[in-house]
Amino acid sequence: MKKAILYINQFFAGIGGEDKADHEPEIREGLVGPAMALNAALNGAEVTHTIICGDNFMGSNEDEAVKRILGFLEDKDMDIFFAGPAFQAGRYGNACGVISKAVKAKFDIEAISCMHEENPGVLMFKKDLYIFPGGKSAAAMRKDMGKMAGLGDKVLAGETDLRAEVEGFYPRGVRHQVWREDAKPASDRAVEMLLKKLAGEKFETELPIPEVDRVPIAAPIQDMTQARIALVTTGGIVPIDNPDRIQSASATRWGRYDISAMDRLEGGVYKTIHAGFDPAAADADPNVVTPVDSLKVYEKEGKIGKVDDFFYSTVGTGTTEAEASRMAQEMIVKMEESHVTGIIMTST
Amino acid sequence: MRLEIGNFHVKDIVFGDTTKYENGVLTINKQEALDFVKEDEHITEADIVIAKPGDNIRIVPVKEAIEPRTRVDKDAPVFPGVTGELTPVGNGVTHALKGCSVLAVGMTYGSFGDGLIDMSGDGAKYTLFSELLNVCLVVDTDEEFERHEQQKKNRALRWGAHRLAEYLGATVKKLEAEEKEVFELPAMTKRSAEVSALPSVVYVMQPQSQMEESGYNDLVYGWDMNHVVPTLMHPNEILDGAMISGSFMPCSSKWSTYDFMNNPTIKRIYSEHGKTLNFLGVIMSNLNVSLEQKNRSAQFVAQIATSIGADGAILAEEGYGNPDADFIACFAALEDAGVKTVGMTNECTGRDGQSQPLVTLDVKADAIVSCGNVSQLIKLPPMETVVGNLEALAKHGLSGGWEDDEVLGSSVKEDGSIIMENNSMFCGDRVSGWSTKQMKEF
Numbered sequence: 001m002k003k004a005i006l007y008i009n010q011f012f013a014g015i016g017g018e019d020k021a022d023h024e025p026e027i028r029e030g031l032v033g034p035a036m037a038l039n040a041a042l043n044g045a046e047v048t049h050t051i052i053c054g055d056n057f058m059g060s061n062e063d064e065a066v067k068r069i070l071g072f073l074e075d076k077d078m079d080i081f082f083a084g085p086a087f088q089a090g091r092y093g094n095a096c097g098v099i100s101k102a103v104k105a106k107f108d109i110e111a112i113s114c115m116h117e118e119n120p121g122v123l124m125f126k127k128d129l130y131i132f133p134g135g136k137s138a139a140a141m142r143k144d145m146g147k148m149a150g151l152g153d154k155v156l157a158g159e160t161d162l163r164a165e166v167e168g169f170y171p172r173g174v175r176h177q178v179w180r181e182d183a184k185p186a187s188d189r190a191v192e193m194l195l196k197k198l199a200g201e202k203f204e205t206e207l208p209i210p211e212v213d214r215v216p217i218a219a220p221i222q223d224m225t226q227a228r229i230a231l232v233t234t235g236g237i238v239p240i241d242n243p244d245r246i247q248s249a250s251a252t253r254w255g256r257y258d259i260s261a262m263d264r265l266e267g268g269v270y271k272t273i274h275a276g277f278d279p280a281a282a283d284a285d286p287n288v289v290t291p292v293d294s295l296k297v298y299e300k301e302g303k304i305g306k307v308d309d310f311f312y313s314t315v316g317t318g319t320t321e322a323e324a325s326r327m328a329q330e331m332i333v334k335m336e337e338s339h340v341t342g343i344i345m346t347s348t
Numbered sequence: 349m350r351l352e353i354g355n356f357h358v359k360d361i362v363f364g365d366t367t368k369y370e371n372g373v374l375t376i377n378k379q380e381a382l383d384f385v386k387e388d389e390h391i392t393e394a395d396i397v398i399a400k401p402g403d404n405i406r407i408v409p410v411k412e413a414i415e416p417r418t419r420v421d422k423d424a425p426v427f428p429g430v431t432g433e434l435t436p437v438g439n440g441v442t443h444a445l446k447g448c449s450v451l452a453v454g455m456t457y458g459s460f461g462d463g464l465i466d467m468s469g470d471g472a473k474y475t476l477f478s479e480l481l482n483v484c485l486v487v488d489t490d491e492e493f494e495r496h497e498q499q500k501k502n503r504a505l506r507w508g509a510h511r512l513a514e515y516l517g518a519t520v521k522k523l524e525a526e527e528k529e530v531f532e533l534p535a536m537t538k539r540s541a542e543v544s545a546l547p548s549v550v551y552v553m554q555p556q557s558q559m560e561e562s563g564y565n566d567l568v569y570g571w572d573m574n575h576v577v578p579t580l581m582h583p584n585e586i587l588d589g590a591m592i593s594g595s596f597m598p599c600s601s602k603w604s605t606y607d608f609m610n611n612p613t614i615k616r617i618y619s620e621h622g623k624t625l626n627f628l629g630v631i632m633s634n635l636n637v638s639l640e641q642k643n644r645s646a647q648f649v650a651q652i653a654t655s656i657g658a659d660g661a662i663l664a665e666e667g668y669g670n671p672d673a674d675f676i677a678c679f680a681a682l683e684d685a686g687v688k689t690v691g692m693t694n695e696c697t698g699r700d701g702q703s704q705p706l707v708t709l710d711v712k713a714d715a716i717v718s719c720g721n722v723s724q725l726i727k728l729p730p731m732e733t734v735v736g737n738l739e740a741l742a743k744h745g746l747s748g749g750w751e752d753d754e755v756l757g758s759s760v761k762e763d764g765s766i767i768m769e770n771n772s773m774f775c776g777d778r779v780s781g782w783s784t785k786q787m788k789e790f
Contacts, residue, residue, distance in 0.1 A: 127702075164789035171789035174701040177720045177770070178788050179473065186692055187616040187781030190662050190717045194690040195624055197715050198547045198660045206786055207695065207716040209709045 002045035002156050005076065006035045007069075007083040007099050009092045012138075013052040021091075023054030025065050027072040037142055038082060041149035044156035045079060051099075058095040059253075060245040065095075066102045078109060080152050085114035085144035086121060088136045093121025094252060101128040110155045114144040120252055123322045126170040130162075133170065221342050230308035230340040232331065234316030234324075235282065235289035235348045236274030237265065246315055248275035254314035254327045256334060259307070264293035276317030277348050290346055308340050316347055350532040351584040354420065354443045354525025361398050361448060361481045369519040374445060376483070376516070384515050385485065390504035393455060393488040396512075397735045400481050403467040406731035406766075407451060407484055409458030409740040410465055410774045412506045412593055413477055413604040416445040418517035426514050426589045427605075429570020430507070438584030443520045448481040449606050450516065452502070452509035455488040458740030459500035460747055463599030463774030464766075471728040474773040476782050477606075483516065484735050485509050498745035501563035502595045510592070510605070531584050531618060536628055536656060546626040549660040550653055551583065551617055552682070554674055556597045556666045557634040566603075566666070567592040568632060578633040578648040580656070583614045586630055598747035600722050600776035601694055603666045612781030613662060613692070628656050633678060635671040642674045646681040654685045664692040664779055668722055672707040683712040690715040694777040695787050696722045699769075705787070719783035722748075722771045730764030741766060748772025 010016060010023040012033045031039055032050035039047040051069055058065045081103045083096035093115045100111035114134035115121050122131055130151055134144040151167055163178070164171040189206070196203040221227050238246060244255035259265070265286035272282040272289060287293040290311055298304045312331050316324070335343070359372035367377045382394050399405045417426045420441040425432025454462065465477045472478035489504040555566035557573035566573045568581075569590055581590070591608040614630070621627040633649050636642050653661055661682050665675040675693055682689040695705035695718055705718070741749040742760040748771030749759040759768050770776055777783060 162790060174790045175695060175697040175705060175721065175787045176701045176790055177724055177785045180784050180786050183784045185612060185781055186717050186719050186778065186783040187612040189786075190613060190690050190692050190781070191616050191620060191625075193715050193717065194549065194660050194662055194688070195620075197688045197690060198549075203715055205714055205716050206718040207693075207705055207713075209711055209713055209716075211711050 002079040003048045003077045004038070004042060004045040004080045004082060004152065005049045005051060005073065005078050006038050006047055007051045007053070007081070007096060008032065008034055009095060010052060010054040013050070015052070021054045021056035023052065024057055025051065025053040025068045025072070027051050034085070034141060034145060037145040038149055041146050042152055044153040049076060053095065055089070055091040055095055058098060059091050059247065062098055062247065066099060069099055070102060070106055073103065073107065078107065080109055080156055081111040082148055082152065083111065083113045085134045085141065085148065086119055087134060087138060087140065088116040088119055090120050090252065093119035094124065097121045097125030097128065101125060104129060112148045112152055114148050120323055122170055124250055127173045130169045130172070132168060224304050225302060226305045227341045228306045228308055228339055229295065229304050229342045229344060230335055231290055231292065231295065231311040231344050231346065233290045233311065233313050233346045234319070235313070235346060236272045236315040237270055237282065237286045237290045237313050238273055240269060240271050242273050246273060246313065248273050248315060249317045251315040251319045252323050254312060254331065256310040256312045256331070258309055259292055259311055260309040262292070263296045265290060274315050274317060274348060289348060308335070308338060310334070349439045349582045349584045350530065351438050351588055352441045353529045353531070353587070354441065355446045355527040355529065356443065356520045356523065357446050357526055358448045358481055361400070361483060363398070367516070367519060369445065369523065374448065374516065374519065381512065381515060385508045385512055388504055388508055390489050390491060391487055391508055392490050394508070395455070395486045397484040397486060398482070399467050399484055399735060401467060401472070401479055404732040405467040405735055406464065406471070406733070406738065407453055407467070407482070407735040408464040408738060409454040409462030409736055409744065409746060410451050411454060411459070411462050411502045411595060412452035412509050413449045413606040413775065414509055414513035415449055415606050415609050416513045416516035417589070417609070418443050418514065418521045420521060426517060427510055427592060428589065430567060430592050431510050431514055434569055437588040437590050438582050442588055443517065443523070443525060445517060445520060448483065449477060450509050450513040451477070451482050451484045452505045453484045453486045453736040454505065454740060455486045456737050456740070457495065457500070458737070458744030458746050459502060459595065460498050460745050461596050461599055461602060462740070462746050463602070463772050463776070464741060464768065465774045466728060466731060469729065469731070471726070474726065474770065474776045476778060477774055483512070485512050486736060499564065500595060503563060506595065531587060533583065533621065533627060533629070539626065543622050543626050546622070546624065547659040548626040548628050548657050549617065549662065550628050550631050550656070550658045551614060552631045552633055552649055552661050552663040552678065553586070554633045554635050554663070554665040554671065554678065555591065555603065556594050558637055558667070558670065559596050560637065564594055564596040566594040573634045576634060578631055578645050578652060580652055581630045581632045583618065583627070583630050586611055586614060597667050598722060598771045600720060600748070600770050600773045601667050601779065602775050603780050604775050607775060607780040613664065616781065617662065628658055635665065635667055635674045637670070639673070642677050645674065646677040649678050650681040650685040650687070653682060653687045658687050661687050661689045662692065663689055666779065668694055668696050669707055676706065676708045676710050676713055679713040680710050690717065692717045692719065692779050692781070694718065694720045694722055694779055697787070698723050699725050701790060718787040719779050720770060720777035720785045721787060722769065722777065724770040725767065726770055726773070727767045728765060734764070738764065741768060741772065746772045
């Protein structure tokens with residue numbers, strides 16, 4: 001009998017909700033919570049272990065969490081890995097993606113999860129593992145687990161012709177040629193598509209092209225002496241204790257920090273948590289990434305009306321467009337409240 | 349313009365005393381045919397091999413395919429500007445030997461754009477030419493200047509095959525055709541009100557023309573497609589020998605001369621003419637190297653399409669990679685001009701399927717028929733007989749072969765089995781319209 005292992009969070013393990021979200025990673029022999037449903041639905045394997053980790057622990061200590069869990073798995077017999085289902089829980093979705101990707105890379109086995117389409121984990125990880133569209137809440141547990149187990153059985157049976165539109169998982173951006181069963185030639189397909197397009201009817205392209213969200217460049221600010229300018233960085237500059245626990249890569253969180261009473265960002269008080277570049281220079285002088293010092297000088301000289309009381313920060317490396325866009329929308333609400341009229345974006 | 353193609357359905361091809369066509373059997377006097385081919389002094393050695401569907405035969409390196417034809421109502425070449433004087437085509441009576449092709453095969457040397465054909469087994473699903481009776485013209489030449497070049501013009505061999513196709517086609521010049529296909533499209537301004545009221549469409553072709561030096565590119569009436577700006581053509585001209593394939597593009601993306609002569613998309617649009625569509629004609633564009641050339645061609649295509657009142661277009665490219673930029677630029681220019689467009693292409697998603705499918709993308713290209721992945725890895729067992737030189741796949745720079753790979757080894761194994769990329773399947777992606785392949789998400 002082949003062997004499977006499931007990852008779940010502290011809530012589905014019955015440990016607790018938000019107050020227990022810092023629960024450290026552990027592995028238990030046998031079936032915990034949803035693992036029972038998975039074991040019942042799987043025909044080609046038994047679930048031997050359940051891994052449990054608090055969502056916050058994974059979110060805030062990702063490297064440590066991944067390291068410990070991979071350590072748990074090193075001496076285990078395992079043919080396939082499952083995570084979730086994560087429903088609409090964003091942090092849980094992220095955790096399922098992070099650990100599945102790591103397990104896949106280390107042990108060269110397939111990983112399968114399931115998430116509601118609005119779970120940010122879908123966009124972040126659908127290219128890295130099989131993720132099925134799932135329900136919003138645990139009410140869909142049995143159904144979602146059924147999808148995961150169904151594909152798992154096929155993977156374990158050695159099937160390789162697993163197409164997104166047939167199996168139902170989110171397309172992964174993996175495209176291969178197949179011979180059509182109806183043997184319909186390209187000439188027929190082209191003419192039929194054209195007739196539909198000409199008639200204004202719905203048609204289905206064979207090569208969907210992702211929409212790139214281009215933002216038009218804003219009109220210039222006419223009078224900078226009256227402008228209120230906010231600094232936004234994707235360079236990961238945060239107070240030294242990273243109070244908002246912004247991730248070092250693939251960020252889903254952001255923070256804003258009060259600079260109204262200071263002329264510059266001091267090293268040792270602020271630092272970068274960005275994992276995509278050498279932090280030495282930015283840690284020594286955070287103003288090289290987020291130039292609070294220069295802007296405060298401009299403010300004093302009257303070149304700009306006012307530097308906003310807060311600077312805004314997140315991490316850009318590995319962050320999906322969808323997450324970046326959501327975070328920007330959230331920032332804009334705060335900026336509008338304080339009548340910001342211009343933004344300077346800095347990266348790394 | 350009215351073109352009548354009289355068809356003769358070839359059931360078998362054999363060698364015999366007289367070159368003739370009788371009761372579905374094409375007989376070739378091999379010596380006479382070879383003597384004819386060798387009238388070109390650049391051909392130093394030549395052989396003719398017949399390869400039939402089901403034969404345990406692997407053919408490589410294949411450089412060109414042609415349908416044998418002849419002109420009935422006039423004494424004129426099948427390929428004007430190439431095998432004879434420049435004369436107009438697309439109007440009149442042409443006879444064709446169907447179900448067969450003449451293949452130009454290197455006896456020793458391969459080049460970048462050459463392909464492979466298996467006549468049976470799993471490999472036979474990769475190309476249309478596995479389904480045809482093939483007359484393989486296997487040749488060595490004296491073209492020393494390109495002997496060791498990866499890119500070869502292969503002129504003597506390709507021209508030899510064109511001439512051999514004419515030689516074989518001549519067997520049916522005076523016979524009564526078994527079946528007649530008629531392609532007739534009156535002038536755009538002389539069509540009935542009913543036809544003119546239908547959505548008007550054009551077929552935009554982008555044949556390969558990226559080489560700046562002459563001798564490699566597709567030809568129109570013998571003229572290098574690199575030296576043209578897009579122009580309007582009658583679809584009958586394409587079906588009747590105006591276009592000659594080149595010797596440059598990775599082979600699965602290639603349109604052979606056979607593909608031009610039988611272009612299934614032209615025939616399919618014809619079948620809708622007067623019913624659901626008004627087929628205006630073909631805009632013959634090209635594929636270029638520099639961005640300005642690409643944009644100039646796109647601009648010309650959009651201008652011609654709007655000038656003649658096209659509501660819709662089918663756009664096809666003979667290539668991938670750099671030519672994707674021409675394809676997408678032309679697609680966007682047509683859409684910007686209000687011409688509803690459907691594109692036909694293949695993709696290069698890599699062996700793992702994860703690469704961006706086309707070099708450039710544009711959301712305006714919202715309707716695409718996608719015919720294959722050039723980089724798919726293919727393993728095939730040995731075949732009993734090789735026509736040509738199997739080693740060429742590994743040693744002569746074919747786009748889908750390699751001499752050494754640290755993981756995969758050589759494309760050609762000691763036992764004669766092969767590992768290659770789809771890139772070198774002879775005209776394998778069939779973007780001219782035959783393809784029953786489609787790209788899918790996994």
